[in-house]
Amino acid sequence: MKGGSSGMSRRLALLSVSAAAAVLTAGCFGGPAAPARLVLGTTTSVNDSGLLNFLLPDFEAKNHARVSVVAVGSGQALELGKRGDADVLIVHSPAAELAYLSNGSGASRFQIMYNYFAIVGPLSDPAGVGKATSAGDAFARIAANSSAFVSRGDGSGTHSKELQIWAAEGLNATAFPSAWYKSIGQGMAAALRTAFELGAYALTDEGTYWSRDEIGPAAPGGLHILLGGLGHPTPDLKNTYSVIQLNVSRVPSVNASLATAFALWVTSPETAARIGNYTVAGHTLFFPDPRRT
């Protein structure tokens, strides 16, 4: 049966080689009607909220385009744009974005929408965050009480916001002892899960929080929003999302015309209305506030 066996393996090899060749070439030689591809670099919190899956089909249909969403931390999203690996960005780190524009990586920045970060923690609220008047006040109480706090620690927009709040209170988060300040270097859901397990405080976006019932107010020992969110907003917890177009003279390979169409579409009144209507578990997550300046 030697001949049969090797004949079989040769046929198999031929088949697999053609399959591999098909996979390799499929992307290279799309037909003339293949939709244009727009790589959208964005942060995990935007993507995890489900908002993009809700909004994007409208853009794709109107522009005969396919949007590929690469969801990473805010820091990496900005880096994607700098290297020309994304065509357009949606991010929420205003300070980093302004630096990005002034150093010439970004060409324009339009505000899309905003919401409020929330400080969550156990209902017992040992540090008295619920009585705080601002996020800074709340953080000062947590530090004074050495109450357990879980930090993203991953350079994300939420992590940057957290560090800004500590810094505004004159506190140096890098010097906090790990006995109460737990920096985990992971995503929002993982941070919430950790805070839930430890009965700790955390800074979160509302979208991720409301989509995780098992660690929320309904769960025994679950996390509650003690400050911030759309229910108890404070100015220092405001979270603004913007669309960034890239500097074409630095990264000429980006799809600039489609990126412009995207920036105009995402800040249009029609899209704004749809953003305002988007809910998770019955909770509105974003206030549209488009500004093309």
Next chain:
Amino acid sequence: MAALSLAVSASGTVLAAAVGVPLGALLGSREFRGRRLLRAFLQALYGLPPVLLGLLLYLTLSRTGPLGGLHWLFTVQGMVLAQFLLALPFVTGLTWSAVAGIDGAVKDTARTLGAERWTYLFTLVREARAGIFAAVMVGFGRAISEVGAVIMVGGNIQGETEVLTTAIVKETGRGDFALAVGLGLVLLALSVLVFAGLTLLQEEPR
């Protein structure tokens, strides 16, 4: 998503076999200077961390990188390339071992039959086919179970470059453990089926 996992890993492995089997057979068929050094280098690559390969490929395929003109970052082609490079050292090195391990008498017979270079190599490959089959299977195992390289090079784009391993990472990060475990079971089932199928195919009916 399961189909993409299979397609990417199978393509990467097949390409690695197309290059690695002839190369390994050639290297194993003869003595040459620097043989031990090359062998050591190849075997050192067995330990190449996928995440490091992913990072290097990311920088290479980035539009501002040396191969940016290919536009392969965040595409299936880039993922296939990553898995090809991961599987190649295994396929080449293990084929080399299998061919080098063929009994000297068998080699001499093949040579004295006046076989031309390519016929001789083909005879060696046939003699060592069990070992070569194992080499390809190890390469595929490396590819299908790997997450670090494909998540970096593919970007884990939903419906496009998301494969089973990267989806498990994402769903775990989102806290959806039930879905993550479900995907893990699909991956396990896929892997077991492929290996069982290949093993049955390899064994000659008697």
